[in-house]
Each structure stands twice: as C-alpha cells, then as structure tokens.
Amino acid sequence: MSGASRFYALDAVTYSSPEKNLRMLDQLVERFTQRAPRPTKGWPDFDGYLDSRLFPGHILTDRALEKSLAPRRIAAIRNAIARPEQGGDIAVKYIAPWTSESALEASSVDLICSHSVLEHVSDVPATFRCCFAWLRPGGWMSHQIDFTSHGITKAWNGHWQYPEWLWRIIVGGRPYLINRHPASAQARMLEAAGFRVELDKRARRPDQIRPGFGGDMAEDDLTCSSMFVQAVRPAAS
Numbered sequence: 001m002s003g004a005s006r007f008y009a010l011d012a013v014t015y016s017s018p019e020k021n022l023r024m025l026d027q028l029v030e031r032f033t034q035r036a037p038r039p040t041k042g043w044p045d046f047d048g049y050l051d052s053r054l055f056p057g058h059i060l061t062d063r064a065l066e067k068s069l070a071p072r073r074i075a076a077i078r079n080a081i082a083r084p085e086q087g088g089d090i091a092v093k094y095i096a097p098w099t100s101e102s103a104l105e106a107s108s109v110d111l112i113c114s115h116s117v118l119e120h121v122s123d124v125p126a127t128f129r130c131c132f133a134w135l136r137p138g139g140w141m142s143h144q145i146d147f148t149s150h151g152i153t154k155a156w157n158g159h160w161q162y163p164e165w166l167w168r169i170i171v172g173g174r175p176y177l178i179n180r181h182p183a184s185a186q187a188r189m190l191e192a193a194g195f196r197v198e199l200d201k202r203a204r205r206p207d208q209i210r211p212g213f214g215g216d217m218a219e220d221d222l223t224c225s226s227m228f229v230q231a232v233r234p235a236a237s
Contacts, residue, residue: 001032001077002060003068005089008104011096012120013175021081021092025074032060032069044201044228104134113142118186119150120176128193138235141195145186145227150178155208157222182221187229195231202227 009016030036037054041047051057060068067073073090080092095103112131121127131141149159152170159178162170171177181189183202190197203226 001028001065001068003064006091007093008109009092009094010098010103011094012098012122014096016094016096018082022078025078025081029069029074032065035060035065043203043226101130101133103130106133107136109134110136110139111142112139115144116146118143118145119147119178119181121179122176124179124181124186125189125192128189128195132193132195132233135233137233139233140230141232142230143228145183145229147182147225147227152178156205156225157207158209160217160222161209182217183224183227184218184221186227190229190231194233196234197229197231199230200227201229 035053035055035057038047038050047054049056049058076088076090077092079086080088080090084092084094112135118124118127135141148156152159153161155161159167159180160182167180187197187200202224204223205225207222209222
C-alpha cells in the first residue's frame with residue numbers, strides 16, 4: 001500500500017496464512033484510502049512527523065496513494081498473497097523457517113524492519129550478518145526491541161536474575177523464547193556486523209531485580225526496557 005513492489009517476511013516458525021493476510025489486506029486498503037490516523041500513540045513518539053490527521057501525508061501523498069492504491073495494483077497484491085508461486089511485478093514471499101543468508105538474494109533489499117522480534121532471535125550476531133548481506137549498500141534497518149520478561153516473571157526485568165544453566169531449563173525445548181541480550185549487547189552486535197547506527201533511543205523503567213549472571217550487562221542495561229534503533233549498511237567507498 002505504501003508503494004513497495006517486493007515484500008519478504010521471514011519467520012522461525014510458520015505462523016502466517018494467506019487467508020488471514022487477505023483479510024488484513026482489505027483492512028489496510030480501507031485505512032490507507034481513508035488516510036486513517038495511527039490507532040494508538042506509540043513509542044518513540046512520532047506524532048510530530050504526522051499531519052493534522054495523524055497520517056504521514058507528507059510521505060504518502062494523495063498523488064503517491066493514487067498510484068499505490070489503484071484497483072489494478074491492489075488486485076496484483078491480492079494475487080501475490082494468494083498465489084506467491086506465480087511471480088509477477090508484485091512479489092510477496094513468506095519464508096519459514098529460514099536458516100541462512102541464502103534465504104534472500106545478496107544486496108537486494110532496501111529496508112529491513114522488525115517490531116518486538118530481535119529479543120526472541122536465538123543467534124543475533126548471525127542474524128545481523130545475514131541482514132548486512134541482504135541489504136544493498138546504503139540500505140537501512142529499523143528495529144524496536146522489547147527487553148521486558150514478556151510476563152515470564154513478575155518483575156519486568158526478572159528474566160535477567162537467573163543464571164544461565166537455570167535459564168536453559170526454563171527455555172526447555174521451545175524453538176525460541178527470549179535471548180536476554182540487553183541493549184548494550186544488541187548495539188555492539190549491530191556494529192560488529194558492519195552497520196553504522198544512526199539512531200538509538202531507549203525507554204527506561206526502575207530496576208526491580210539484581211542480575212544472576214554477568215559479562216553481558218552494562219551498568220544501565222537493567223533499567224532499559226525498550227530500544228528503538230535505526231542503522232545503515234555503509235555505501236561502498
């Protein structure tokens with residue numbers, strides 16, 4: 001709806017279904033057509049970038065939406081969701097599970113984004129290396145990372161109190177849970193993969209526990225409950 005011609009979604013476990021996605025497509029078309037406001041106030045607060053309708057009208061202009069919401073184009077998006085194997089000018093590809101760089105073509109992606117995902121990834125350094133390989137030089141990543149316990153413990157940061165051997169028992173045979181990498185570790189791994197961090201915002205809550213393990217925690221990590229980070233793959237010199 002915002003003008004992209006190719007969309008790739010990667011999952012560790014298959015959750016998506018064409019039927020649900022087609023229903024969501026109809027809802028999104030309605031919201032874009034109405035220039036509907038953002039449903040809830042988010043963090044970080046980006047309302048200053050929206051127009052009086054709380055819609056990104058300076059980016060999704062009427063002229064741009066006239067093209068991206070054309071009936072023929074919406075029909076092509078619908079067909080790409082329902083029949084991804086057919087190919088065409090519009091591509092929607094769902095890959096689950098993905099396990100390596102070969103999931104996508106090298107240097108073929110303009111933007112990678114996730115919301116409350118990276119805290120669940122088992123091998124974050126490998127994932128960032130794959131993202132670096134997939135992005136074209138000059139391409140961007142945007143991630144929001146939730147560092148809370150996701151209800152596993154009463155304290156919002158209680159998952160950091162367990163020693164590693166006990167945490168492995170808690171995770172058990174699940175394909176993923178929470179990797180427990182704090183904000184400082186996520187930032188280091190981004191830069192180690194070759195990215196240049198352009199924006200790093202962190203939300204904080206009062207610390208409620210003391211850590212049961214060390215080596216990966218900066219002094220202020222225990223109060224960081226969320227991180228919004230944007231990074232770029234530097235263009236070739």
